[in-house]
């Protein structure tokens with residue numbers, strides 16, 4: 001018998017999905033190791049949801065193949081459904097149904113559901129259990145959506161932007177729950193625009209852009225960069241007390257010299273990559289002095305997944321909607 005340990009939980013091969021003449025997914029291949037947390041990242045419209053929905057059996061592949069737990073999500077839907085949990089973007093529940101009624105209803109559809117009171121308690125749904133779905137706050141709807149995806153004890157969960165709109169406490173609880181699932185051998189596939197979430201949680205990260213895979217690896221592999229030296233792995237971040245004066249980015253780049261890239265992250269923060277080392281730190285400090293710019297913080301740190309993401313996708317900082325110029 002084939003070993004289920006070696007077999008990927010999800011295998012997508014050369015998937016192509018179009019809407020009209022526009023390719024939303026354009027020859028995408030990816031695989032998800034069983035028992036891992038895998039993050040699928042990409043800018044808005046990159047094709048993440050379309051890919052996940054194809055894996056979930058909501059869309060039929062127009063080209064290519066998709067296997068989930070070794071099964072075809074459409075042909076084997078009946079066998080697959082009890083084994084997977086799905087948290088959709090803008091999770092659907094009937095608008096008038098109360099939160100706990102909805103959760104209990106979903107639990108009854110499964111052979112061995114989790115204890116709904118425990119799950120509601122863990123996800124902070126206790127207080128809004130009698131509230132109709134349409135009256136729940138955005139974060140509460142997210143929590144309910146996650147509870148609905150998990151209540152059936154799935155072997156594999158797809159969670160599309162699980163913590164969007166959640167408060168910091170909800171986000172931490174969700175991270176804890178997802179880690180516990182992994183510890184129990186459950187495979188988790190998530191999309192997120194919070195790159196720090198992917199860095200915290202994911203064993204494997206796939207970055208897609210315009211329907212194509214542009215990078216894959218562990219967070220460490222992706223942030224380590226191409227070289228081995230400090231300059232390849234580090235960035236300098238400068239945050240200042242007042243908006244930068246006009247032309248500041250160009251002026252700082254000149255002061256630092258070649259091989260250094262300066263990115264304006266927002267009106268009060270810049271990122272320096274390339275020759276990012278203590279000498280650069282000193283030069284940035286001197287530039288601040290010469291240009292009468294007061295730093296709020298000036299740090300030399302490891303290149304983050306967000307830095308990698310911005311470099312690869314051409315620069316929209318998704319966590320704050322700020323364009324990188």
Ligand SMILES: Nc1ncnc2c1ncn2[C@@H]1O[C@H](COP(=O)(O)OP(=O)(O)OP(=O)(O)O)[C@@H](O)[C@H]1O
Nearest residue numbers: 019023024025042043044045046047048049050051
């Ligand atoms: N039902 C649809 N009809 C037409 N175009 C669609 C449809 N669904 C998605 N698209 C388009 O396909 C592309 C990929 O969309 P998709 O929702 O998969 O992206 P995404 O990576 O999940 O984006 P986001 O991060 O914004 O959720 C986008 O250009 C989108 O406008």
